[in-house]
Amino acid sequence: MPTKQYAPIAREGHGTLLLVAICASVLNAFLGFYAAIPAWLLLVSLFYQFRDPTEIPPPLPLAIVSPIHGTIVRLGTARDPWLKRTAESIVIETGLFDVHSIYAPTEGKIMEQWRSVPNPAPNDDDPPHSSAYWIRTDEGDDIVLVITQGAWGGRISFDYHPGERVGHGRRIGFANLGCKARLYLPLGSRYEVARASKVAAGSSIVGTLIHLTRMARPVVSGEAAVASATADDVH
Numbered sequence: 648m649p650t651k652q653y654a655p656i657a658r659e660g661h662g663t664l665l666l667v668a669i670c671a672s673v674l675n676a677f678l679g680f681y682a683a684i685p686a687w688l689l690l691v692s693l694f695y696q697f698r699d700p701t702e703i704p705p706p707l708p709l710a711i712v713s714p715i716h717g718t719i720v721r722l723g724t725a726r727d728p729w730l731k732r733t734a735e736s737i738v739i740e741t742g743l744f745d746v747h748s749i750y751a752p753t754e755g756k757i758m759e760q761w762r763s764v765p766n767p768a769p770n771d772d773d774p775p776h777s778s779a780y781w782i783r784t785d786e787g788d789d790i791v792l793v794i795t796q797g798a799w800g801g802r803i804s805f806d807y808h809p810g811e812r813v814g815h816g817r818r819i820g821f822a823n824l825g826c827k828a829r830l831y832l833p834l835g836s837r838y839e840v841a842r843a844s845k846v847a848a849g850s851s852i853v854g855t856l857i858h859l860t861r862m863a864r865p866v867v868s869g870e871a872a873v874a875s876a877t878a879d880d881v882h
Contacts, residue, residue, distance in 0.1 A: 657748060659804060659821040660697030667693060699748050702849030704816025711752045711836070711854040712816050713846035714792055715828045717741035719853070722838055727831040728765040729779050729791050734831040737838070737853050739846060741825040749805070749820035750849035751813035752792060752830055753856075755784040760809050778803065782813065788856050791831040794822065816849040832856070 656664070671686035704712050717739045725736035741747065759781040777795040784790065794803055805820035807813055830853070837855045840846060846853060 655698060655700070656694065657697045657699040657821055659823065660693065664690065664693055664697065695744075696747075698746060699818075700746060702750060702816060702818075702847065704849055705852055707852070707855075708754070708815070709856040709858065710839075710852045711790070711830065711832060711856065712750065713739055713848050713851045713853045714750050714752050714794075714830070715739055715741045715822070715826060716745040716747075716848045717828075717846060719840050719842050719844045719846060722840070722842055724834070725831070727791055729759075729761060729781060730789060730831070733834055734791070735834060735836045735838070735854065737830040737832070737840070739828045739830075739853070741822070741827070743825055745825060746848060747822045747825055748818050748848060749794065749822055749826075749828075751782065751815065751817045751819050752853075753782060753784055753788075753790055754813065754815040755782040755790070756812050757781065757807055757809050758783050758789075778805070780805075784856070786856070786858065788833050793829040793831070794820075795827045795829075796822070818849070830854070
């Protein structure tokens with residue numbers, strides 16, 4: 648399984664940074680420092696663009712962490728077109744100058760991966776080119792993470808594939824120039840953020856999976872009948 652070797656700069660930017668650094672050095676050598684200033688400024692801005700800080704997830708197994716840095720733009724129930732269910736939905740949008748790494752919202756196994764939205768798409772926030780990842784937790788909860796290119800475009804890359812496991816808050820990809828993320832959580836999950844909240848990828852809790860214990864969950868008719876029969880036998 649791929650692992651994240653935490654480094655201050657995303658590996659997706661290494662090639663670009665090397666190329667710009669070489670160009671800046673050549674300009675500096677042949678035309679002088681002042682002529683190379685634009686190239687050096689571009690290099691500095693790219694280092695900022697590809698920064699990749701270490702994020703530590705909270706030690707809460709049922710917590711759903713934000714997959715990207717950004718702002719909460721929408722909360723509420725919505726139709727999940729991939730698993731064909733009604734789900735709790737959280738939409739997060741990253742800015743051009745935010746960190747662009749993508750993190751797993753929960754620990755589990757990637758069950759499936761889709762490169763397009765089922766037709767017809769029920770949500771305006773799921774354009775046809777959205778990529779979706781279905782993660783099933785060890786407790787059997789199904790989480791769908793949808794990643795859509797941001798307004799600035801840019802390449803989106805992922806390091807994991809169906810059948811592989813992802814860790815809670817582990818770095819799983821990179822969205823150059825930003826993206827929008829939508830989480831589909833099981834119905835009844837609790838929101839831990841408000842609209843317009845700022846969140847950090849891999850560490851900010853945006854939701855909590857709710858697991859009813861046997862004592863807390865409603866008694867179904869079959870269980871009630873068994874309980875009644877048991878009581879009659881006792882008496």
